[in-house]
Amino acid sequence: MKFLDIGEVAERTGISPSALRYYEEIKLIRSVGRHGLRRQFDADVLLKLSLIDLGRLAGFSLAEIAQMFGQDGQLHLPRADLHAKADELERQIANLRVLRDALRHVADCSAPTHLECPSFRKLMKAASSRQIADRRSRKRAANSVRIPHD
Incomplete structure (x- = not known):
């Protein structure tokens, strides 16, 4: 060999x-x-x-x-962890899509200022809502794994 x-x-x-x-x-x-x-x-x-x-x-x-x-060198896939990571990636993809759309809109918008553009304002509101939901989700996840003190 x-x-x-x-x-x-x-x-x-x-x-x-x-x-x-x-x-x-x-x-x-x-x-x-x-x-x-x-x-x-x-x-x-x-x-x-x-x-x-x-x-x-x-x-x-x-x-x-x-x-x-693992210690034996064999692959042991923790399915629950893989599902959680896939869910996290799905959230990241959704956030990136919103960001992509906002950037494209900003680049192409003909409004005098972007803050006057209704589409831009909707995109910003959606992005903000996603960020708030993500923060709450991370906070709930962090609270659920806390180790109780003696």
Whole structure:
């Protein structure tokens, strides 16, 4: 079986060797040995690094991703956490759509000032309402996970 050295893994994934060493340090990945001073990895590390990148892109921390891999190196996906992250992303998408529409409107609006434009005012009100709802939701979530004091 052919192993990949750290430089080849870095080249194939775009992840710096220092990040790969850090991932190994926090046990996200594991080298299979060394060839001289260079760490060697099994080819499966490429798939694992893709999963790590996907998790980071979704907004999971490295600690959360490490828990998904577990001590045995197998993938253990916490479905409730994945649903919660998908819901969070859906809220972000909705907020970004409102922001996109507002920016396009501001760029194209022919009103003397944007504050005089009824469409712009509706967009701003919608954005404000979403922000208030998001703050309340985050506050409720934070309050629901508080640890009682002795």
